[in-house]
Amino acid sequence: MKVLVAVKRVIDANVKAQVKSDGSGIDLASVKMSMNPFDEIAVEEAVRLKEKGAATEIIAVSCGDAKCQETLRTAMAIGADRGILVETTEELQPLAVAKLLKALVDKEQPALVILGKQAIDDDANQTGQMLAALADLPQATFASKVEVAGDKVNVTREVDGGLETISLSLPAVITTDLRLNEPRYVTLPNIMKAKKKQLDTFKPEDLGVDVKPRLKTLKVSEPPKRGAGIKVPDVATLVDKLKNEAKVI
Ligand code: AMP
Secondary structure, eight states: OEEEEEOOEEEOTTSOOOBOTTSSSBOOTTOOEEEOHHHHHHHHHHHHHHHTTSOSEEEEEEEESTTHHHHHHHHHHHTOSEEEEEEOOSOOOHHHHHHHHHHHHHHHOOSEEEEESOOTTTOOOOHHHHHHHHHTOOEEEEEEEEEEETTEEEEEEEETTEEEEEEEESSEEEEEOGGGOOOOOOOHHHHHHHHTSOEEEEOGGGGTOOOOOSSOOOOOOOOOOOOOOOOOSSHHHHHHHHHHTSOOO
């Protein structure tokens, strides 16, 4: 069973994003970039499926500029067998990525495609759903447990008010939630091994996909600054302020 995993290079989760002074976007110059955390969980899950004998080959895919090679090498250090970079300097929106992944699904015919539930930079939460629609595959989003059973995969999903378990026939698309697993640390020997793994590069044109943005960002702004806190002398004052100033009780 082949598993395709989508990994996006994003601003590191520990970096405080700074809005560009002209409000056109986030300043990414000389900022630490890493693999999207939900995608690390996706790679880890694929590796666990391989360790259990359910998967035979894991292909990591990243779409973006040449630096995405680093993200692919990290995926291969976690345990992906090979990588595919779809190289472009165009801004990629979820629909464009979904179309690129659809082209690779047609080419590679994986039984399972695992994506993160959302990228922490655009917070779109769209790519997996769009891919499932374009490729006409069943989908399970927000997975917190994945079990392959023959030609089916049972996925437990985190939904409002609890957990839902659904059964999908393979091939299928899954997006990962935070509690699916805890990704392993990459070890130095595995980083070295990853350098030798196969990494193929395509341009969007090679896959017949037009990645032109469909949406235009009008403005990006910082959230409003929080006011300073105050100390209250006693509980009665606190309750009074919560009731009459903050009006939250
Ligand atoms: P989004 O819909 O942008 O929130 O992204 C959801 C998921 O789609 C991510 O967690 C990735 O698994 C995948 N994805 C989005 N953009 C890319 C990209 N440029 N390259 C590879 N995977 C991506």
